[in-house]
Amino acid sequence: MNLMKSLRNTAAILMLGAAGLANAGLYQFNLTGDYSASWQMDSAAVPDVYSTGQGMIYEDVAGNFPGSLFNLADLTFYKADLGGGLEIYDWYGDTVLLLTDGPQLYTGTEKAPTFRLGTFGLTDFDGPGSYTLTITDLDAGPGPVDVPEPATTAMLLGGMGVLYASRKRRFGK
Numbered sequence: 001m002n003l004m005k006s007l008r009n010t011a012a013i014l015m016l017g018a019a020g021l022a023n024a025g026l027y028q029f030n031l032t033g034d035y036s037a038s039w040q041m042d043s044a045a046v047p048d049v050y051s052t053g054q055g056m057i058y059e060d061v062a063g064n065f066p067g068s069l070f071n072l073a074d075l076t077f078y079k080a081d082l083g084g085g086l087e088i089y090d091w092y093g094d095t096v097l098l099l100t101d102g103p104q105l106y107t108g109t110e111k112a113p114t115f116r117l118g119t120f121g122l123t124d125f126d127g128p129g130s131y132t133l134t135i136t137d138l139d140a141g142p143g144p145v146d147v148p149e150p151a152t153t154a155m156l157l158g159g160m161g162v163l164y165a166s167r168k169r170r171f172g173k
Contacts (some may be wrong), residue, residue, distance in 0.1 A: 025139040027115055029063075033131035034124070035098050037088060039063025039075075043115065043137065050110035055079050059091070069093045077113070080104035085122050086133070099125040105135070 025043040039061050047056035055078040065073045068090040076087040085100035102122035106113035115135055122131040148156075 025137040027117075028134075028136045028138050030134045030136075031098075031122075031131055032134075033122075034129035035066070035088075035131060037063060037065050037073075037098070039065070039073075040138070041115075043139075047110065047113065052110055053079060054082060054110070056106075056110040056113060065090065065097060067093075067095065067097050073097065077105050079110070083125070085125070098131075100129075100131060101125055102133075105133070 027041050027043050029037075029039050029041065031037045040063070041058065041061065045058060048059040050056035055076055058075045060072045061075050062072055065071055065088060069092045072090070072092065074087075074089045074091050076089065078084055078086065080103065083101040084104045085102035086098075086105060087096065087100070088098040089096050100122035101124075103116075103120050105120060106115050108114045117135050117137055119132060119134045122133055123129065124131075
C-alpha cells in the first residue's frame, strides 16, 4: 500500500508542477506597420486599472515606444465590444502614440486577463494606418508543452496498480 500511495502522491505533484509551468511565461509584444513598438510583460501581469466589460490599463510599461519621452507607455487593451485593439499612451508627454481597432487581445476577465498568443491585424482607430501585433511566449520551449489529461494519468496509475497487484500475488509479498 505504501508504494501505491507514494506513486499516487508523486504523480499528483508532477501533474501540478507541469500545469504550473505550462501557464508561466514572459510575453514579447512586437508591433509593426505604420507605427512600430515592442515591449515585454509577465504573462500573469495584473492590470493597474480595469473596467469590467471595457478593458484594462497597464501603466508605465517599459519598452521601445518611439515618440515617448522616457520609453514608458500606458497600454490599454480594449474589449471586442468596444472595437478591440489597443492604445499606447505616453503619460509623461501627454500624447496618444497609437489607438487601434482590432480583435480582443485577451481572454478571461479584465481583472485577471490572459493574453492571446499569435499574430493579430490592427487598424488605426481614426485613419488609414494598419499594424500587425505579434505576441509570443519567450519562456515556451521549442514546441508546445503537453500536459497529460487527468484521465490519462488515472489510466497510468491504474495500470501501475494492476502491475503492483500481480507482482504481489506472484511473489506472495
